[in-house]
Amino acid sequence: MMKTVLITGATSGIGEACARKFAEGGYNLILTARRVGKLAEIKAELEGKGVKVKTLAFDVRDMEAARKAISSLEPEWKKIDVLINNAGLALGLDKEYEMEPEDWSTMIDTNVKGLLNMTRLIVPGMVERNEGHIINIGSVAGDAAYAGGNVYCATKAAVKALSDGLRIDVAETAVRVTNLKPGLVETNFSNVRFRGDDERAKNTYKGIKPLTGDDIADVAFYAASAPKHVQIAEVLILATHQASGSVVCRK
Numbered sequence: 001m002m003k004t005v006l007i008t009g010a011t012s013g014i015g016e017a018c019a020r021k022f023a024e025g026g027y028n029l030i031l032t033a034r035r036v037g038k039l040a041e042i043k044a045e046l047e048g049k050g051v052k053v054k055t056l057a058f059d060v061r062d063m064e065a066a067r068k069a070i071s072s073l074e075p076e077w078k079k080i081d082v083l084i085n086n087a088g089l090a091l092g093l094d095k096e097y098e099m100e101p102e103d104w105s106t107m108i109d110t111n112v113k114g115l116l117n118m119t120r121l122i123v124p125g126m127v128e129r130n131e132g133h134i135i136n137i138g139s140v141a142g143d144a145a146y147a148g149g150n151v152y153c154a155t156k157a158a159v160k161a162l163s164d165g166l167r168i169d170v171a172e173t174a175v176r177v178t179n180l181k182p183g184l185v186e187t188n189f190s191n192v193r194f195r196g197d198d199e200r201a202k203n204t205y206k207g208i209k210p211l212t213g214d215d216i217a218d219v220a221f222y223a224a225s226a227p228k229h230v231q232i233a234e235v236l237i238l239a240t241h242q243a244s245g246s247v248v249c250r251k
């Protein structure tokens with residue numbers, strides 16, 4: 001029987017790359033994000049690969065919208081084997097004491113509460129079936145703060161704590177929990193962080209060959225494909241000339 005993966009933030013970057021990788025690997029896909037048009041485009045493309053694709057458009061910050069979307073799934077889609085909690089963002093590099101409260105709310109609500117909303121809705125079914133895998137997209141930013149990273153780094157530190165906590169909570173079941181912690185990945189992330197200042201976004205990856213969404217999708221697929229007794233608990237994936245969240249050797 002084919003497996004099903006649900007990916008949040010599947011319209012761009014790491015989530016979109018995971019959609020392609022898991023489709024190639026024979027998974028049926030439940031793709032979620034807010035942009036309906038982009039979801040439809042990816043669905044049309046990936047259905048051509050011989051897998052079934054379901055799209056659900058909602059904001060992960062909105063628990064009621066998420067609950068409604070997940071409850072709308074027909075019985076054939078209810079058994080979710082892999083949940084990839086990927087939707088997330090950073091906003092700016094402002095000092096903590098100067099940041100707009102709205103920006104810290106957006107990051108905390110999306111990266112932390114959004115991930116919790118999806119976990120709350122999907123993991124009970126996995127526990128009941130005694131199988132399943134949650135792959136959270138954390139970050140090197142969760143290992144240590146870097147200049148201007150403050151709140152974003154805190155949200156990714158929270159992703160680590162929530163992944164570790166969930167792994168304890170499901171330890172008596174066969175459910176597995178993975179925290180993937182990428183470094184510099186060239187996606188739409190910096191365009192969002194710098195609010196459409198594409199020049200500044202491009203500079204983030206200047207002088208270094210950054211990771212791609214596909215590099216992260218490869219590791220996510222590896223973790224999901226590991227034998228059942230193997231739990232890839234945490235992986236830090238850096239570009240070769242990056243040593244930490246703040247040490248990047250540019251040429």
Ligand code: NDP
Nearest residue numbers: 009011012013014033034035059060087088185187188189
């Ligand atoms: P992108 O900006 O390319 O993609 C972000 C995705 O998240 C989009 O599909 C977007 O879709 C979705 N999203 C954002 N907010 C919401 C929301 N409120 N509700 C639902 N979906 C939402 O960035 P990345 O692919 O780089 O980021 C994916 C994850 O990887 C994030 O958690 C990020 O923190 C993490 N990460 C990124 C790194 C990088 O260097 N790029 C490194 C380490 C971690 P839509 O707008 O359609 O809703």
Ligand code: 8X3
Nearest residue numbers: 139140141183184245
């Ligand atoms: C995103 C990568 O280095 O901007 O998590 O924090 S970084």
